[in-house]
Amino acid sequence: MSDSTQPNANAVHQDTLPGLGAGRKESLHPAPEMPFGPSLLALAKAPGLGQKGLSDLVGCLGRDIGLLLEDDHIRTLATLQTAKIANAHRVAENLAQGRKDLIEKGRQEIERLAERTITLLSPEEIPPRLRALPDGPRWLFVQGNPEVLDDPPYIAVVGTRQPSQLGMKATEAVVRTMAAYPITLVSGLANGIDAAAHQVAVRDGVTNVAFLGHGINVVFPAETGGIRQRIVESGGAVVSEYLPDDHYKRHFFVARNRLQAGLSNIVVAAEGTASGGTAHTVRFAARYQRPTVGLQFDGAGNLAELVATQDTGEVVKIFDPAGRRHLDQRFRALCTDVGKPTNGLALVQHLLDREMKLRDIPRTDLEQLTARLRRLIEETS
Incomplete structure (x- = not known):
């Protein structure tokens, strides 16, 4: 907002x-x-x-x-x-x-x-990354799996409610890069960039945490009801610090942004302006010393410029192969830092498993794939 x-x-x-x-x-x-x-x-x-x-x-x-x-x-x-x-x-x-x-x-x-699989976390049960914030939540309502709130690393992908086509593609590029690693996506379940990030994450097997700017009983916007259910069904969590029937308010969304930044290890500002709602998340990230990445591409707005002014911020050209590789390196290093295993081809394996279920794959096709993998191993040795 x-x-x-x-x-x-x-x-x-x-x-x-x-x-x-x-x-x-x-x-x-x-x-x-x-x-x-x-x-x-x-x-x-x-x-x-x-x-x-x-x-x-x-x-x-x-x-x-x-x-x-x-x-x-x-x-x-x-x-x-x-x-x-x-x-x-x-x-x-x-x-x-x-x-x-x-x-x-x-x-x-x-x-x-x-x-409805909604848990209420008491002050002592709030995850450490949020409990350590100077303005952390008093309690949390969690629909789905509360354990995902204490299983880093986390990367927030946030942005405008009115994205461009390139902004949507940039968001997908970031989430697909994440999908190779055991990273949990954090976003806000709003229309636009947030919803796109959650949708791609669910599709590619990435666990989701969605923070709400209203009570857990409220579905807003209505268009996100389906993806919200898929987040829960796929082992993720939908989270609110407000009372169950609290209606959305502007300052609720601003406050919600601090939880996205606070839980995350890295905040990716996909698209937006320095005067828009996503700028709050960027500023909260700076306050909490969370590294922030602003995406740069034609028509991206000036949000990346705001990120660049932060001590912990950097700008990445997401459609440049070098920029995409840099992002991949950051994500892999983040997993290594928290002791999680890494496999840059995990998404490829996930897609292969899906294709095997959807298609009648003959043995010859698998043999061709095996031959290709052998050539790649020889080229990298």
């Missing part, structure tokens, strides 16, 4: 996450009976609390927010006041009066989410 506003960590929350590096004191009380997930969803429905209040409470209590749903009005009020919740007395009264109903609603909602 185009928006020239500078990325603002304070728009998400202002303090470092407690329990995630900011010294939340150990509770003097026993652990609450209510687990984190149903507690969060119960408190989300409490009148007078709101999104900010809920975030502040998680900041104060971490996974122990269920303490607020126990029958201890004095302690509840004291906790609300410690967390500097506005109208703490009124919120405490609302909790006291509606406690049983809230608890039942929280439990029912967490069960409905689980039926």
Whole structure:
């Protein structure tokens, strides 16, 4: 979403996450009976609390927010006041009066989410790369496989919602280069570059992580519903830090961009302008010291120029064979750095397996392929 506003960590929350590096004191009380997930969803429905209040409470209590749903009005009020919740007395009264109903609603909602393979990660369960951010998420809703959020390396491919034909081809070139290696694609499931990156990744066997700028129950834009389902079915994850039914807002998308940058080892800015929405991701990447690659080609816009001004940025001519090889070398080196095996012909093998399933391949065709491989081995020896 185009928006020239500078990325603002304070728009998400202002303090470092407690329990995630900011010294939340150990509770003097026993652990609450209510687990984190149903507690969060119960408190989300409490009148007078709101999104900010809920975030502040998680900041104060971490996974122990269920303490607020126990029958201890004095302690509840004291906790609300410690967390500097506005109208703490009124919120405490609302909790006291509606406690049983809230608890039942929280439990029912967490069960409905689980039926759709949606997991709610508590502060301590948030993946390390995101937990280490100064403005990281308080919690995460994950549809699909949450384990992919802690299995680097990650490369974000992001760009405009209104790409050119060359921009779409450039995006495909980047993802196909990734597909040879055990790399997970990160993007935002928006129309344009994001959707194209996810589609090519699913096609070529690349695992996907898609960050949403709205609640996990919302499908937006509607055109991405199919690719979202394929991401989940192929072992990837769709992720949101917003409450399940939260509708999309402009500042939600800006904040979402910080998670794309924060999780990634490299951010590839495929196409866009220095004043567009993708520029936020580039700036977040610079803030978090994530290497950024801007793609250069005819009509690419000036986003690559913004990337070039960043200390960790570089520009690659994606349709130049030398530029494509350079990108391949970076991706291979990234896998090596995190201890993942590399095979530059893994995509070729994937395509061969697919062709074998779709075609009636005679033995002679395989013999020709074998002969060609032998010649290539001799040429490289």
